[in-house]
Amino acid sequence: MEITDLTPAERRVWRAFPLDEGVDFREGADDDPEHGGAWGPERTVRAEVLRALLLGGPTRDGEVAGLKLIGARITGELRLKYGVVEHAVRLRSCHFERTPQLYGARLRVLVLSDSTLPELTAGALHTEGVLRMSRCRTTGPVRLAGAQITGGLFLDGARLGTPDTRCEQPLLQLNNAAIGTDVQAKRLVVHGTIRLNEATVTGQVNLDDSELHAPGGTALHAENLSVGTDLRAMRLRARGRVNLSGARVPRHLSFVHARLSDPGGQALRASSCVIGELWFREAAPIEGDVNLRRSQIDLLHIRPEVWPDRVRIDGLGYRSLAPHLPAEDRLPLLEREKEGYLPASYEQLTTAYRAAGDEAAVRTVQLAKLRRHRRTLPRYARAWGHLQDVTVGYGFRPLRAAGWLFALLLTGTLAFALHHPRPLKSGEAPDFNPVFYTLDLLLPIIGFGQEAAFAPRGWYQWLSYLLIVTGWILATTTAAGVSRSLSRQ
Known part of the structure; x- marks a missing residue:
């Protein structure tokens, strides 16, 4: 030219x-x-x-x-x-x-x-330095699938798509892209889908203060995304599914102060992920289902009120929970599991409390697990479970058994003190002691020589039968609970 x-x-x-x-x-x-x-x-x-x-x-x-x-x-x-x-x-x-x-x-x-x-068509693009699109505005897709960007990708303040036009393609296509440093996309506004499937980012992905609008669809599609450090989404507003299935985030995945919303759908899918720390501190209650199946997380920071009504957490593993709350605050989540009763979920919560050194919470979770399991049993088995629960709390409430024994001991002592049973052999029986006579009836193993020497009559005889049967039940349930507790230790 x-x-x-x-x-x-x-x-x-x-x-x-x-x-x-x-x-x-x-x-x-x-x-x-x-x-x-x-x-x-x-x-x-x-x-x-x-x-x-x-x-x-x-x-x-x-x-x-x-x-x-x-x-x-x-x-x-x-x-x-x-x-x-x-x-x-x-x-x-x-x-x-x-x-x-x-x-x-x-x-x-x-x-x-x-x-x-x-629009921008730049799939398989190679840059030796950065690609800067900060504050860019497009009405159609930005196609960067398979791009090789040695430096960073900057999309701070960019606006992709329009509220009035629905694009059939993802508006930001970074699937299979390789970014040498960071993806900086603070205050990004997208009226459609961001696709990051199979992308590799050596540094961090930063979506702080961004807005993703894809109601009824997928706002962020990042299956098998690999991030070198963090995925930041502080104060993110996402209308539509956030799909991070299979993602690898070794440090922080932060939804601090975020709002995730996909009513009637799955607001967050993060199954089979490996995450260092997952943060939902001060986040709004999630609108839509959450799927964390088979994911492995070192620290899960979330308050109970952030969880939605339905979750899928079977196979979820975490080392610690924050903030540290009583077990009673965490247990309702396990009732929301879509798959129903999952023993492993209770065991995982037990492990987290045990790692925190909260043995009282450990016992509470284990007791809740047995009560939840009881609801899955036949009626006759549920009856035996209720009996164990009422008497000794499945072995996790040993003082309850002591309370029952003391009440029965007091009842028997008062009854037999007012009306001594007759001796079986006059002149050979020891002096009657209502306390030890009642203990003889209650304790099936220990004997004080009182039960064999005296025979009550009338309703006192029925009282003695009641004490004997009750003693056996308490002894059996206590032994079962102690055995179960020792086996867990």
């Missing part, structure tokens, strides 16, 4: 390119690229001119060429598909009339910050 074929605006860009000088067409700080379609020829540059510069533009010895354009209206289609560009490409605050075609291109650096585009 000859310089004589260029407009005055294009000549400015052509002359600045060899020296990597910037050309700023803005007329004021409040210029909005969203209205750039009305900009005149004095700030209009054809895409074919930019393509000619990037693929074979003039250079000068001793200078590093580069494209640095601000506030321009770019007409036509910027076609760099499979192209190799040796120069930095910086197109800030520009208005693109058509979608840039960068599929498979190899670039040093690409900057599109504050620009407005219909």
Whole structure:
């Protein structure tokens, strides 16, 4: 392309390119690229001119060429598909009339910050440095599937899609992408789906203060995402499913102050994940189901009121829970399990309390587990379970058995003190002692010689039978509870 074929605006860009000088067409700080379609020829540059510069533009010895354009209206289609560009490409605050075609291109650096585009097609893109799209606005998808970005990806403050238009494709496509450092997307607004399936991010993914709007659909689709450090989503607002199934987040997955909402659907699916710490501190109650099946988490920080009415936590493993709360506050969650009674969930909660050194909570959880299990048994087995529960709390309430024994001992002592049973052999029986006679009836193993020497009559005889039967029941249930407790130890 000859310089004589260029407009005055294009000549400015052509002359600045060899020296990597910037050309700023803005007329004021409040210029909005969203209205750039009305900009005149004095700030209009054809895409074919930019393509000619990037693929074979003039250079000068001793200078590093580069494209640095601000506030321009770019007409036509910027076609760099499979192209190799040796120069930095910086197109800030520009208005693109058509979608840039960068599929498979190899670039040093690409900057599109504050620009407005219909869409961006840049799948399998390779950059040696960063890709900056901070505060960008698009009405259609940003296609970066399979991209190889050596530096970071910046989407802070970007707005993808519009509330009035529903896009059939994910609006941000980063599936199978490899990011050399971080994905910074604070205050990102997306009216559709973000796809991060199989993506690899060496550093962190930051979605703090972002808004994802996909009601009835998937707001964040990040199955098998691999993150080097953290996935931050503090104060995230997500309408639609957040799917992190199979994700690997070695440090923090933070939903602090977040609001997840997918009524009637699955607000959070994080099954088969490996996570260092999962934080829901000060988060709003989750609207929709939560699925954490088979995930492994070192620390789970969540208050009971954040959990929804239905959860799936079978196979969930965690080492510790925060904040530390009484077991009575944590147990209702296990009743919400969609699959019904899961013994492993009670054992996992027991393990967490045992690691915290709270043995009282351990006993409470184990007792709740046996009571929950009782509801699954036949009627005759439930009756025996009720008896064990009432008498000794399945062995976790040993003082309850002592209370029953003391009450029965007091009853028998008073009854037999008022009416001594007759001796079986006059002159050979020992002196009657109502306390030890009652103990003889209650304790099936220990004998004080009183029971065999005296025989009550009438209703006192029935009282003695009651004491004998009750003593055997208490002894049996106590032995069963102690044995169960010892086996757990």
